[in-house]
Amino acid sequence: xxxxxxxxxxxxxxxxxxxxxxxxxxxQAILEAGAFAPSAHNDQSWHFTVIQKKxxxxxxxxxxIALMAQSxxxxxxxxxxxxxxxxxxxxxxxxxxxxxxxxxxxLVDCAAAIQNMLLAAExxxxxxxxxxxxxHLFAKKEExxxxxxxxxxxxxxxxxxxxxxxxxxxxxxxxKEGTVAYIR
Ligand SMILES: Cc1cc2nc3c(=O)[nH]c(=O)nc-3n(C[C@H](O)[C@H](O)[C@H](O)COP(=O)(O)O)c2cc1C
Numbered sequence: 001x002x003x004x005x006x007x008x009x010x011x012x013x014x015x016x017x018x019x020x021x022x023x024x025x026x027x028q029a030i031l032e033a034g035a036f037a038p039s040a041h042n043d044q045s046w047h048f049t050v051i052q053k054k055x056x057x058x059x060x061x062x063x064x065i066a067l068m069a070q071s072x073x074x075x076x077x078x079x080x081x082x083x084x085x086x087x088x089x090x091x092x093x094x095x096x097x098x099x100x101x102x103x104x105x106x107l108v109d110c111a112a113a114i115q116n117m118l119l120a121a122e123x124x125x126x127x128x129x130x131x132x133x134x135x136h137l138f139a140k141k142e143e144x145x146x147x148x149x150x151x152x153x154x155x156x157x158x159x160x161x162x163x164x165x166x167x168x169x170x171x172x173x174x175x176k177e178g179t180v181a182y183i184r
Pocket of ligand 1: 011012015130131133134171173
């Protein structure tokens with residue numbers, strides 16, 4: 001199979017990581033892939049904050065889980081209550097992806113950049129997991145100072161990166177049927 005198609009097929013969300021940090025050359029390949037995503041109006045409206053400081057990752061995890069525990073959604077409260085749950089699954093690298101507020105489609109640009117980064121990670125043997133639950137914390141503007149974002153940017157998502165723990169088998173969830181219509 002074509003290597004790009006194989007990479008797309010093989011990528012899975014990784015939720016258990018080995019403790020070692022990813023190599024700088026892998027991190028740079030992932031960031032470059034993000035920066036080469038398509039963007040509306042070619043705004044390239046993303047900003048990437050690479051966090052490799054364990055204390056900050058633990059703090060972001062702890063604060064987000066505390067907010068998740070107050071969620072009106074039962075499944076979110078249940079996740080927050082899970083024994084040993086860490087928002088980033090103890091991944092050694094997390095990239096916060098923020099969008100420029102006055103761009104045409106910052107959220108969509110950021111999503112395109114994230115998907116490129118997930119695929120680049122898979123291509124270089126790094127595991128990853130897109131993180132949306134951190135939006136509980138991102139909704140609290142007073143909690144954003146530790147991220148040191150440039151002004152005019154809003155954080156949308158985070159992505160965890162690290163070497164996958166090989167003891168955990170990764171299976172693709174079954175694909176839904178009936179998602180394609182043809183007019184031809
Ligand atoms: C917008 C978005 C937000 C997500 N947020 C989380 C999250 O907070 N925590 C998590 O473990 N996985 C998260 N995921 C990963 C999905 O659960 C995962 O992609 C899905 O279950 C399919 O599995 P796969 O990535 O292995 O194909 C998120 C994915 C997307 C696209």
